[in-house]
Amino acid sequence: MGLIVQKFGGSSVANAERVNHVAEIITNTYKAGNQVVVVLSAQGDTTDDLIEKANEINPKASKREMDMLLSTGEQISVALMAMAIGRMGFPVVSLTGWQVGMETSSHYGNARIKKVSGTRIQEELDRNKIVLVCGFQGVNKYDDVTTLGRGGSDTTAVALAVALKADLCQIYTDVDGVYTADPRVIKNARKLDEITHDEMLELATLGAKVLHNRSVEMAKTYNMNLEVLSSFTGKPGTIVKEDAKLEKTHVSGVACDKNIARIALVGLQDKPGIAYRIFSMLAKEKINVDIILQSIGRGNTKDISFTVEKDNLAEAARILEEKKHLIGFDHMNTTDTISKVSIVGAGMANNSGVAALMFEALYEANINIHMISTSEIKVSVLIDEEDSEKAMQVVHDKFFNIMQ
């Protein structure tokens, strides 16, 4: 018994049948004696329909007006869910982003949560109501509607859980937890019972796509326990918490990210300020850079290689080519037929053999490594995109099958 925040995605409220099913999950939680706050996304087809209508009228519509338009999707979801729960005879109320005081920055389409006033929700909870809240949306200081961008509803749920000091924040998805690898690729992937926020962050970043990064970061900062579980199976999911039990192997999961491209600048002057110049140019154009490797200088030149998202490759290459005279490099190589395979585990830092074991698995499978990047809790390698599935499988087998 306690205060539980539950979040359901667009596919969980896609039609009347799904809405009624989710209403069962919510009211069962309520009947068990909990206070329940629920965050909902827009029905999948609603958002698509709205975007289509907008594109028909103005493909370059202002972001403010897109937010005004798209935020109706979550409002429809919460109203319909309130009707379903009302029909089952439970007290319920639906609330929009502005009604719950979800204050955000003014970056329409990609706003950041600045403050959450839990007052209205607390009042409704005190009246014993199930409270449904529109995910993905807020208001800025001008009282204009904003949306939070990708994964926004996860972030809404965690922000509310933190503001209301919830005991648990459950994120319902179409998978039943966090796996040692993507179960659609690696058939013998195992579901994890527990995982730390840091591990979850690395997995999210690395393309596991279970939870959105911003929501996990926020949960870590405020030490909020998350549970990732399926609205379809009804089984316990994976708990994300600070003191998660470590896996015996020190590795929690294997992830693969194919949305990646590499740029290499060859023959740079070996003098201070070059790296600053390159990456500030890219940052100014909002191009995120992931792995950066700088070669040891040879004579008076050096090379710098780095990865960007595939979509940003052409733009990044254009900018660098334009500024070639300012940066001063000999030539540039780019490739987008690569992928990044990573192992993640909080126990890795104290276990030097882990990286070696990964490299061994790849060597045995005759897979060439282009770049390596390591952190306290992960090891990432860049390989040819065509080797992705094989690499995932052999690395997963090395850690999760052979050693058990």
Next chain:
Amino acid sequence: MGLIVQKFGGSSVANAERVNHVAEIITNTYKAGNQVVVVLSAQGDTTDDLIEKANEINPKASKREMDMLLSTGEQISVALMAMAIGRMGFPVVSLTGWQVGMETSSHYGNARIKKVSGTRIQEELDRNKIVLVCGFQGVNKYDDVTTLGRGGSDTTAVALAVALKADLCQIYTDVDGVYTADPRVIKNARKLDEITHDEMLELATLGAKVLHNRSVEMAKTYNMNLEVLSSFTGKPGTIVKEDAKLEKTHVSGVACDKNIARIALVGLQDKPGIAYRIFSMLAKEKINVDIILQSIGRGNTKDISFTVEKDNLAEAARILEEKKHLIGFDHMNTTDTISKVSIVGAGMANNSGVAALMFEALYEANINIHMISTSEIKVSVLIDEEDSEKAMQVVHDKFFNIMQ
């Protein structure tokens, strides 16, 4: 040049083509040097889709949640219109009911406007923006979303025009003005250039269905000039204003209302309090009564006849039959195959021949009159429903064709 409030209904924003067409009307008004505030209804199909979704989940959904759901329709309309106007290169902003401070009562589904804060709109006008506002919606004192019920967007437009001290409030519809009779029924009906608020009120009440009553009442109270015109033709419409020029005939229009039924209570005691008892019982059940006629007492009994909307007939008859012992009548007759034909004109009060002329027209056409009711500016008669069209035509001819 001045401040103009324009209202467009659901059919005016039904699809991208219509939205772009209305955007032309709005921007032409702006280009002519006016400040422009626009009130929009939901796209017709949007509201229908939402109601269908709600019915599928809960046919008896709470009115609060229905308002939460349906208010998204207008939000979609204003966002799409802002995109269309933005594409044409004009400065524009869309605003919801809560953003413009449209404070209403708490009667979900049928709320009344209590106060309008024009501050936000004025700020946007000062920035030279075209301001688009969601019709039909507001917020109550709990910060919950309300809707205004039938004709709500007309009322929104007039309320904003009053609050902003607009020079004119234009109501765009699918007809190009107010006619001397419904032009779909009476082929030679004429469009009126001007009409008074009182005449418009009587015509609206009597089934002319051009403007909603509440909007005209508000315009009359605050002496706001309205213009009813078509978004299709681009022609001048009918101006509704206090000092409208009177028609030569003293009659402005002929209207017909078929949504009417009659109840007669026969053999009531001729003593005080009977009428009070009957009509307070009906009022308690929210049944509106229109024409009431009481016969002169014969001996110690009298009869009372009155009309209600067709939908309310069964309910009204049930209530009266249940309370027969309290009211004390001999028997009750009901009929729903009647209709009400009325002539309206501000010049009528000082022209005793007008009613006689109407009765003459009906007599010449051999149409029997069941009940008569008169006010300062109208004469209504109840006739058999099957005589409706003929009655409309002969009365219209009497006033508008023969006399001109």
